Amino acid sequence: MITKMTHVCVYVLNQKRAYDFYINKLGFKVVIDAPMGDDGRWLTVCAPDQPDLEITLYPVSAGSMFTKETAQAMTELIKKGTFGCGVFTCKDIFATYEELKAKDVEFTKLPKKEFYGIEAIFKDDSGNWFSLAQLG
Amino acid sequence: MTAVEPYPKVYLYRRIVQAKLFIDSNYASAIDVDNIADEAFFSKFHFIRLFKKVYGKTPHQYLTAVRIEKAMALLNANVPVSDVCCMVGFDSASSFTGLFKRLVGITPSVYGARQQHIKATMMHSPLSFVPGCFAEKNGWLKE
Numbered sequence: 001m002i003t004k005m006t007h008v009c010v011y012v013l014n015q016k017r018a019y020d021f022y023i024n025k026l027g028f029k030v031v032i033d034a035p036m037g038d039d040g041r042w043l044t045v046c047a048p049d050q051p052d053l054e055i056t057l058y059p060v061s062a063g064s065m066f067t068k069e070t071a072q073a074m075t076e077l078i079k080k081g082t083f084g085c086g087v088f089t090c091k092d093i094f095a096t097y098e099e100l101k102a103k104d105v106e107f108t109k110l111p112k113k114e115f116y117g118i119e120a121i122f123k124d125d126s127g128n129w130f131s132l133a134q135l136g
Numbered sequence: 137m138t139a140v141e142p143y144p145k146v147y148l149y150r151r152i153v154q155a156k157l158f159i160d161s162n163y164a165s166a167i168d169v170d171n172i173a174d175e176a177f178f179s180k181f182h183f184i185r186l187f188k189k190v191y192g193k194t195p196h197q198y199l200t201a202v203r204i205e206k207a208m209a210l211l212n213a214n215v216p217v218s219d220v221c222c223m224v225g226f227d228s229a230s231s232f233t234g235l236f237k238r239l240v241g242i243t244p245s246v247y248g249a250r251q252q253h254i255k256a257t258m259m260h261s262p263l264s265f266v267p268g269c270f271a272e273k274n275g276w277l278k279e
Contacts, residue, residue: 007267034262036276042266056270064275094146095190098153 007044007054010085013075013126015043015059021125022057025103047088078127081108085128093118093134100132151178152190159195163202164225169195204239207232211248212255220244 012018022028028045031054036042044054060075062068077083090096093111097120101107108129109121117135124130155172172195173183187195203224210220218229221244226232236244257264263271271277 032258032265034258034265036262036266036274040274040276042262042270058270065273091192092190094149095153095156098146098149099157102153102157 005053007056008086009056009058010124010128011060011074011078011083011126012057012124012128013060013078015041015057017125018057018059019043019045022055025100025105028055081123081127081129083128085124085130087131087133089133089135091134093120093132096132096134148186149190152183152186155183155187155195156191156198159199159202163199163206164223166225167199172199200235200239204236207236207244208240208247211244212251214248214252217244217248 010018019030022045023030028047029051031044031046031051032042033044034042041059043057045057046052046054058065060066060071060078062071066074097107097111100122105122107120107122109119111118111120111132111134117133119134120132121129122132158172159167169184170180173180178186184194187193187198191198193201203226207220207224210223211217215223217233221229221232224232226235233243236247240247242250263276266276268277
């Protein structure tokens with residue numbers, strides 16, 4: 001029986017830049033930051049109130065995981081904003097929106113009342129998009 | 137994206153958020169709620185009420201939380217406790233240690249030592265922190 005999810009992967013174009021975005025702009029916490037081999041780095045972060053769901057910031061580059069062609073195709077798709085990677089919730093969406101906007105986070109949808117709550121959409125520094133929601 | 141006013145009382149939100157960001161940047165200085173309320177152009181009590189409504193904490197509680205969180209980051213970076221205390225805006229080491237222990241559950245020195253131990257383990261056996269599937273796909277398991 002599966003009990004819960006512990007890791008989710010977000011493919012990013014530049015791991016160092018993604019670190020800055022997720023930690024300094026979104027206010028996430030580092031869970032694991034471990035050097036792997038010569039130039040590898042296993043980097044996971046979490047939303048402040050959810051330490052047991054690690055978001056792996058996985059760099060898209062040619063290597064063992066991706067062939068050169070796959071890495072190239074992934075890069076193009078991520079840049080184009082193809083991938084929606086999930087929904088983050090917050091207590092007060094207007095305050096969260098204003099704060100992220102003050103930190104130059106790009107929004108593609110302003111907070112709007114939907115059937116399930118108030119929702120906005122923002123992009124990370126690579127081009128992955130996330131929903132920001134205040135439910136209820 | 138064009139600036140629009142997507143929701144009511146947008147100016148109130150902006151001021152509260154600016155006050156929060158002011159705390160985030162100035163936690164190391166001797167700021168108090170009056171400074172912060174001035175920064176947000178509010179009367180003190182109105183400001184405290186609105187701030188708490190948005191962030192679930194009074195500005196003073198939030199400032200304390202930011203200071204303790206920054207202290208944890210500095211201890212994680214192996215900065216000595218005596219330096220950390222001043223760097224996050226506390227005047228006295230005993231009030232810092234007392235508050236840290238109350239909020240984190242352990243003293244700053246125990247917390248610092250624990251973090252150094254975790255970091256050392258991460259440096260020496262990083263694979264124990266990585267799910268095997270990723271380690272294998274990346275070729276990290278090769279001898």
